[in-house]
Amino acid sequence: MPRMTTSPAPWNRAERLDPTRITAAVHAATGVRYVVEGPCPGGEVGAAYVRRDDGHRSVLTWRPGIAPAEMQAGPLAVTEALRETGYPAPATELAVQLGDDVAVVQELLPGSKIDLLTPELLEQVLALRARHVGALEGRATIPGRPLYLLSSGPGYCLHEPPLAHSTRTAALVRRVRAIGEEYGDELPGTDAVHGDFHPGNILQADGLVTGVVDWDGASRGDAGLDLVNLRFGVHPQKDVDPAVVHRIDALLDGLTPSVLRPAWAHLSLRMADWAIRHFPEAELTGWLELAESRLSG
Structure with a gap:
């Protein structure tokens, strides 16, 4: 869920995804390189379209303050259970720990x-x-x-x-x-x-x-x-x-x-x-x- 960042407003706003920083950290952690194509429309915290060197396109999201095991046992397990029934949820291609956060790269669905x-x-x-x-x-x-x-x-x-x-x-x-x-x-x-x-x-x-x-x-x-x-x-x-x-x-x-x-x-x-x-x-x-x-x- 969102982490707080300082803002001039009386109350802090949620920190938004910085895809350039996150993709650089993913590359350092895994060796997998992604090119950021741009932000996905909508959303308050953000997701971004990314592309591997081989041209494969995906969606990058970022979950602050969670461990990979917690992410796997919760949200990712839910989507996999639904996908087993043919439900149109995106497949998870990569989940990597970045300090206290987890970066997730998922299948780019049509539409x-x-x-x-x-x-x-x-x-x-x-x-x-x-x-x-x-x-x-x-x-x-x-x-x-x-x-x-x-x-x-x-x-x-x-x-x-x-x-x-x-x-x-x-x-x-x-x-x-x-x-x-x-x-x-x-x-x-x-x-x-x-x-x-x-x-x-x-x-x-x-x-x-x-x-x-x-x-x-x-x-x-x-x-x-x-x-x-x-x-x-x-x-x-x-x-x-x-x-x-x-x-x-x-x-x-x-x-x-x-x-x-x-x-x-x-x-x-x-x-x-x-x-x-x-x-x-x-x-x-x-x-x-x-x-x-x-x-x-």
Whole structure:
């Protein structure tokens, strides 16, 4: 997850991928040389297109503050379990320790990120998410992931910025903590959980979904979290068909409170904190309105 770097803002921003530095470190550690082609579109921390000397193209990502064994036992194990079923997740080509961080080079999947989720694409996305359910049955060694409802996460889901920002955001944190006290800080289950399942991490070409990327936060748990993540993911798409929103909301209404409430609290905290540290105030207001729509009661 993101590491902090100093910024002129009152709260530190997440450190972004420096592909030139990371590829140089990968070369020093492994002897494998990559040429950086440029940044992948979207994302807050970043990924980059890279190319080997033989012309093979891949995607470089970077996960700070994690050991390779932890990465292998968690996110990479989740993607491999799904890939065994034919799920369109990228293969891992290289994972290397760089100090306290891990650089990961993965298969470049076809297609481009979904800029506008249409009803037709949504049904394909929902079909993929349905394949997360029960995908990790019998794989109890894959860890779950805290929702950070009771204390700050590692570079995201921070409690301190919204507690200090305004009366409204402080109230949101108190509600999030109350939900954490009531339901716990993790969603148990045997589902594959992507952890950042939104249109910017889902690829399409000619109206067909071709892959899901950015599995760095993947874990074992309840795939209801990915459905909530999808609802937050369509929120910034101002031209989205209302039918898309209504369809997702109807599915959310079918989740049990023990899944929906902590999952919604997690995304609410995540986006409020992130918006305070990275977005204009007007965008924060929009995220708070969405968060509060299901946090009452």
